[in-house]
Amino acid sequence: MSIYRFVTHFQEQNDPRSGALLQDAHALGFTDLTRIECQDLYFIEGQLNNDQLQQLALELLCDPVTQEISWDEFPAPVLQPEPGVVMVEVALRHGVTDPVADEIVRAARQLGISGVRSASTGRRYLIDTDEETGQTLATRLLANMVVHRWAVGEVEPSFPVMAEASEQTETIKIRGLGDQELLEVSKERRAALDLREMQAIQHYCDREARDLTDVEFEAIAQTWSEHCVHKTFKGRITFEDGRVVDSIYQTYIRAVTEKIEAPWVLSAFVDNAGIIDLDGENEVSFKVETHNHPSAIEPFGGANTGVGGVIRDVLGVSHKPVANTDVLCFGLQETRLSDLPSGVLHPRLVMSGVVAGVQDYGNKIGIPTVNGAILFDPGYAANPLVFCGTVGISPIGLHQRTPKKGDRVIVLGGGTGRDGLRGATFSSMTMDAQTGEVSGSSVQIGNPIVEKGLVDVIIPARDQGLYTAITDCGAGGLSSAVGEMASGIGADVDLTDVRLKYPGLAPWEIWLSEAQERMVLAVPRQDLPKLQELCDTYGVHLTDIGAFTGSGRLVVRCGEKVVLDLANEFLHEGIPQRELKAAEVKVRHDEAGNLSTKYRGTASEAAGFLLKLLAHPNIASKERVIRMYDHEVQGGTAVKPLTGAENDGPSDAAVIHPLGARGRAGVAIAAGINPEYGKLDAYRMALSVVDEAVRNAVAVGADPERIAILDNFCWGDPLRPEILGSVVEAARGCHDAALMFGTPLISGKDSFNNEYLGVDGLRHAIPPTLLISSIGILDDVDKSVTMDLKEAGNPLYLVGEFQPVFGGAHFNRISDWQVNEPAPSLAASTPYLYRSLHQAIKKGLVRSCHDLSEGGLAVAAAEICIAGRLGLDIDMNTDDPLRWLFGETNGCLLVEVDKARLAAFEALFSGLSIERIAIVTEAPELKVSLGTGYVFNLPVDQLLRVWKTPLQP
Amino acid sequence: MKPTALVLFAYGANRDNDIAAALELAGAAPGIVPLNHLRTQKRRFSDYQMLVLPGGFSYADALGAGRLHAIDLTSYFLDEITAFVETGKPVIGVCNGFQALVASGILPGNSRWGRQQVDAALTFNSEGHFECRWSYLRPVSRNCIWTRGLEELVYCPVAHGEGNFQVRSSGLLDELVERDQVALTYVHADGSPSRGRYPANPNGSVMDIAGVTNPQGNVLGMMPHPENHIYPYQHPLRTRGVVSGSGLPLFVNGVAYAQQL
Secondary structure (H helix, E strand, C coil), X not given: CXXXXXXXXXXXXXXXXXXXHHHHHHXXXXXXXXXXXXXXXXXXXXXXXXXXXXXXHHHHCCCCCCXXXXXXXXXXXXXXXXXXXXXXXXXXXXXXXXXXXXXXXXXXXXXXXXXXXXXXXXXXXXXECCHHHHHHHHHHHHXXXXXXXXXXXXXXXXXXXXXXXXXXXXXXXXXXXXXXXXXXXXXXXXXXXXXXXXXXXXXXXXXXXXXXXXXXXXHHXXXXXXXXXXXXXXXXXXXXXXXEEECHHHHHHHHHHHHHCCCCEEECCCCCCXXXXXXXXXXXXXXXXXXXXXXXXXXXXXXXXHHHHHHXXXXXXXXXXXXXXXXXXXXXXXXXXXXXXXXXXXXXXHHHHHHHHHHHHXXXXXXXXEEEEEEECHHHCCCCEEEEEEEEEEECCCCCECCCCCCEEEEEECCEXXXXXXXXXXXXXXXXXXXXXXXXXXXXXXXXXXXXXHHHHHHHHHHCCCCCEEEECCCCHHHHHHHHHXXXXXXXXXXXXXXXXXXXXXXXXXXXXXXXXXXXXXXXXXXXXXXXXXXXXXXXXXXXEXXXXXXXXXXXXXXXXXEEEEEHXXXXXXXXXXXXXXXXXXXXXXXXXXXXXXXXXXXXXXXXXXXXXXXXXXCCCCHHHHCCCCCCCCCXXXXXXXXXXXXXXXXXXXXXXXXXXXXXXXXXEEEEECHHHHHHCHHHHHHHHHHHHHHHHHHHCCCHHXXXXXXXXXXXXXXXXXXXXXXXXXXXXXXXXXXXXXXXEEEEEEECCCEEECCCCCEEECCCEEEEEEEEEECCHHHCCCCCCCCCCCEEEEEXXXXXXXXXXXXXXXXCCCXXXXXXXXXXXXXXXXXXXXXXXXXXXXXXXXXXXXXXXXXXXXXXXXXXXXXXXEECCCCCXXXXXXXXXXXXXXXXXXXXXXXXXXXXXXXXXXXXXXXXXXXXXXXXXECCCEEEEEEHHHHHHHHHCCCCC | CCCEEEEEECCCECCHHXXXXXXXXXXXXXXXXXXXXXXXXXXXXXXXXXXXXXXXXXXXXXXXXXXHHHHHHHXXXXXXXXXXXXXXXXXXXXXXXXXXXXXXXXXXXXXXCCCCCCCXXXXXXXXXXXXXXXXXXXXXXXXXXXXCCCCCCEEEEEEECCCEEEECCHHHHHHHXXXXXXXXXXXXXXXXXXXXXXXXXXXXXXXXXXXXXXXXXXXXXXXXCHHHCCCHHHCCCHHHCCCCCCCHHHHHXXXXXXXXX
16 A cells, blocks of 8 residues: 655745735744745545556646645655745644535545545645744644644654454443542543532432443533533522522523523524424524534634534434524734733634634535624633624424434434544643643534535425434434433444444544534334435435334444433433522722713814724724635525625625515514623623624614523633622623513523633633524515615714713723723613604605614614715714714614605604714715814725724735 | 437536536526436436536546546546537536546637547646635636626636636747637736736636637536526625626526527
8 A cells, every 4th residue: 555645836826825824924923935836735545557647637637727736655865945944734633524625525536536545635735934933834834733633854654543342331430439530530530520419410320239330420510511501500509698599590591581481483503403483484593502612722624614514513403504693702913922821822813713614514515604793802812702603594383393202313424533532621621831742632623515404404304304303413413412302211222333434433533523514313113215315315324223112311322332211301301400509790980970071072083983993993994804714505585695885795694585585574683792801890781782782673663572682601611709700690680671671582602611711820710791582573575774874965873872971882992091980771661762763764755774883873774885986074062072973872773865855764763762963965975073172084995994904904 | 499418417416516606697508417317318418509518526626526427527528519619519517627628628629629639628726725715807708608708807706726727838928819819818907918927826727817708609517607697696795785797697698598509
């Protein structure tokens, strides 16, 4: 068996990847660098003659018009780069998914070349620099130790290792252990179980009069992980003063949905995704997940599989995915390498990796990415947040939820490998400098095309009624998926039937593997042939690993040997409720009457503040990122993420008309997030972000009485009382605001332990971050509204109770004024205003509509000018101009009204707060005046340039 | 009778429904056919009057967009596709479909095509990354049955990372012009040539080429997605009262041609 190496490079121009690498290198401080040339390496193991080598090279491994290729056979003389050039080669570590390698083997056979046994891939970089810099670049930019191997010079090729099959199980001694020993067992196996949980396991062992196998212990640790059972949200929380919150989930989250009792909510919190009625015939689902920990250590793979995972959640309610969302929080892009905690990737690489990961999965699987946000804060440097959402559609009532006795346990999709072991428990821990290395196997790399195959098979299988239950293999792998499905009935499966990527996996590894792109279905035996036929058509693997039994026990075998045998009742109900302590959180602002302080400044200062705000990365255009996502595939996108005369204005929300929806029915998809408010007051942050998510959806035309919301809580370690106190406040705010708007919560997810224990011994926790995502119904997408100014002469109204404050305002981040005020509150009239606004939109009175958010009224005004390439003449009615321009408020929007229909518009708002503040002008200038002595005038061109610059590469 | 259109569904195709909707609206009877059904002869090329290669990411773009799908075309279906092209039936490949047509040598098709003779490439965008944006296209070719007679600019999205059209030799470029094979070009909103300027030319294609046809004019390959602009609600400037630039007439042309064959 020989090993061949092929090297492909571009003929004239450099590989386009080189430019992006060079930019990243410059941003990391390697400003002198002028060249990083990128070449592709393909290693092939097999027996090939010269003709076959040439055929492989020219027909498969290079594009003959733009590229050149060379090849040699190992051992080959070591290549010496020219003087002044350092060669770095990077290849994947063992066990990391390499879809290209698999395709090479397949396609070679298709070309009639049967001598190819296996393949692997890599990259070669030629850098004009010295060896030391080359090494630094390799570790900081070109390779990620979690998934890559690298070398200065040539990297050794490696191929999948053929190890012996393993049926070994270990016995974990539990009985007779003392408290300390129990905790050590938990720690040793990275199980993240506390003493009471370990004691519960011990009692079970005593009852069953035996210890546990490693498969059983790992399965319990996974089933009882924070990630899977949300023990913090379900825990009993005691405050210092004795006040008790018995389950955040029951008290605030689920409670609000039950109080609202909306008839159009078809499923809340019980399925993998929340479901609402779309048009009487179809239903839509929405789920938002986080993938923070994996994205911190391997940004591309983490974000990639975050998208893949949430898509499977929607497949898990038998819906066809029709739209994706992504909200991303990163550290400051200009962070100096020396300021980063050790073991932490630079925020710029985290961002480029995460964006590439989202792009790769969403674009390839063919789901439009239509809404999102990107935020920057130093607090996210070590713990980026990656929120991935998916919306799905199905005819009402096709989803099946109950496996029957005798149904087969069927796994569809990818093979099982060592990827992502203990991901569920890993995400439930605080990370430290070693996490990246130790948890290397917690990272998964996705394969969107395999998941596309799942969509292609599952939707027709649903229509033909071929399964009685379905769920996705996510965190916890088969253990979680089969365990949950069998929780009411029991199952008996054999691990030797699981299709493996490579042999040598221990039974617990097979059971817990978080290998991607797998779904588990309960299939009646007589329907299996039809499902098999669908799978054959779309090239999807189907494996039958056992049966649902009706025994009430979960039994897992490895051939003859039983490796797991647990009572469902214990596994799913046996976890003791967590007892947690919370501290009352002091709201961090000075209540004493400074809201009446006036902030006048000069007009030119005001203009300067506006330009600085527009250039703040949180407010600046995200066009460069948005355009990397396909937002048009499936043809349903009616309000696009970028809108206006030149398609570059920032939409408040997306509107899609999914294929299959009746008439012109559609959904608006939006989000609200504001960690700045969270730093001051978690309760008001929650009020604000619920309002923002609703407001954004209403702004594009969603019916405010048919909006549902989703919560995603991202906080630090909930065992710290002050952290938990802040979570409780946010949950209470979420409840109060949702009740006020009548917007039921239909799905949610919490991610704790977003903390990093640096080598300095200090904890780095993220700012309290609550993401509220919203999904609202429109009867007619043709009536949807965009945010760009439309026509000179139209009046502009400020709609809503305008109560601008500087607490948490972005003004404080760009000025030296540092005004100490509370975060904005939420006026009780807001829901009524939104209903009136919706009536105005339905009657066609509204030409454009944009909400006030970060940066306040002035930023919103600048954005609508930019988007419409028109001007505004604003007349401020205030004696407190800076507050009026840059203070932040909830519940407000700027609404351009058809000049011929003012009376009809105003009539809809009787008794509510609206004010005409400006007129749209043909001259592209934003003119703001307060009498004649206080005037500034900024050309839209300048606004545009300032706003677009920061996120350009 | 509506002309039947075979929408070839490769492993990883994803704009199959989009283009089927456009064909249906244009008067055809499209059928989305999984590649495996053609391999097992459950369906045959000869049952159809039009052949459509939709957008997507066949084989995840491994080894270059369209390359592995091109090997499908030439290793499994060489005779069928040759017959389809040579009898003059309408063929269209959009985005990934175009990439496969080029990587297999079917387009531009000036030499006898086959995978040994690949004369053009759709390589990485000059900006170096995937990009989704709406582009204005000028239908140029009078020879191409899909674009002939179209007077209005077509306005539709591009969504690709490898759409930069390049050719092996400048001689071929001259030939494409001489034989009226440049089907569509990227232009500014006012119709003036983009002359390689980003973003009007979104990917750096030589001579602003957005689509090419074969010498016979029955096979069209293009990177942009006219199938994603067939309803008024899809127009990005809809709320500003703009309605022009539908991609539908291009499909109507192809269907009408198939009808009279």
